[in-house]
Amino acid sequence: MNLHGLRLFYTIATTGSVTGAAALLTISQPAITAQVKRLEQELGVQLLQPAGRGIRLTSAGETIYEMATRLFAVERQIEQFCIESGQGTIGSISLAATYLPAHFLLPGWLARFKQQFEQIELTIHTTNSSDALRMLTDGQVDLAIYGGVTERETEWIQTEELFRDELWFVVSPEHHLANRHVSLAEMMAEPFIMREQGSSTRERLLSLCRTHNLPAPRIALQFNGLYEAIQAVIAGYGANFVSALIVRDEVKRGTLCRVYVDEVQLYNTIAVCLRKGETPRAAAGHFIDRIRHHIKQKDLLTN
Template sequence: MNLHALRLFHIIAVTGSVTRASHVLNISQPAITAQIKKFEKELGMTLLTSRGRGIALTAEGEEFARYAERLFAVEQQMEQYVRDYNDGGRGSVRLAATYLPAHFLLPGWIARFKKQHEQVEMMITTTNSSEAMVQLLQVEVDAAIYGGVPESHLDSVQSEELFQDELWFVVAPGHRFANQQVTLAEMMKEPFVMREKGSSTRERLLSLCRTYSVPAPSISLQFNGLNEAIKAVMAGYGANFVSSLVVREQVRRGELCRVNVEGIQLLNSIAVCTRTGEPLPPPTRRFIELIRQYPYVHQ
């Protein structure tokens, strides 16, 4: 079917005359009339008939016009969808996030983003740092929000740091090291409660021991969730090495206490990682633009 001729017919049906259609389309009346005649011949159907000095739709033309109206209404919806998508207002955002940003940063970012882009679907996978990078490189997600030490992935991953937070050693208030200053060697003799292998903070702790030639601590309890590990320490067992974002409120309330380890002051990088050289889908690009504007600010 000749869609150009169908569009001409649709404009005639909407405006009610060839003259008005000619003005709308900026096409001469004879040219429009000739194309409609050719279109009717192709269809084997008379769409327009003369009425006085003007034209009218035949019964078949009226029914055909209803189909044309639906078709071009869908076309307008499609065009609007494309505009919204390119503006970041439609589509989906696929993210992998490590525990820290997933639980302490993403909820606020997503709430702010959804107020502006309600139709965008958010798909978030919370995982450890190693798996987040795997999902990014295997194109399972469009971006990874990462909390930890930036990893080297040759040229395949582009990392943009949003801000940094401190890493703290924490124990229960009744622990003998609570609010005390100790050496790293003394601290590493304590049993630790940590997340599973692959956790960036756990790997950071082990790297710290290697750097200072101190024996690695015993990981006496291991949890897949950081919240469970923190609660075990609050209950009075062992120590934890953790982002200040996670435990700042518990320390303020006196439910946990910091341990000051001599000569150790480490920072944790909060970063957004994308695949190098690949354009982001517009909704994901808009989301990253938003989190650049509203990074976490320490209180």
């Protein structure tokens, strides 16, 4: 079907005359009339008929006008969708996040983002560091919010550091090392409660031991979640090596205490990860920009 001819017929029916349609479309009246005649021949029905000095729709013309109205309304919706999608005001974002940002940062970031971009759908996969980067490289997610170390960047992944947070050794207030300054060897003699293998912080602890030629600590309890591991330490058993962002409030309240290991000062990097050489879609770009803006407002960036 000749959609151009249908559009001319639709404009005639909307304006009520060939003259009005010609003025609106800046096309000559004879050209419009000829196109509509060809459309009628193609469809095998009469769409317009004379009515005094003007025209009116036939019964078939009225039906086809109603259908054309719906058709061109959908066309406008498609055009609007493409505009908004290109601008990043609608669409979807799928992201993977490690446990630290997923539990302590993303809820606030996502809430503020949705206030501005209500029509964007968000899917969040919370997992450990290894799986988050695997999902990114496999194309399962648009980006990853990663709590760990920037050395994990590969030929497939580029990272942008958002800010850094200290890594602390923590124990319960009743623990014999609570608030003490000790050597790393003394600290490593304690049983640890840690996350599962694949956790970035656990890998940092093991790397620290290798760097200082110390045996790996005994992982006495292992949990798949941060909350469970911290609660076990609060209950009075073992030690944890964890981002200060997670336990800062517990230390202030006195339900946890730091252990100061004099020769160790490590930081946890919070970063956004993308596939290298790939520009994020507009919606994902907006989300990353909002994160940057929030961190700048909160003065969390590390020089």
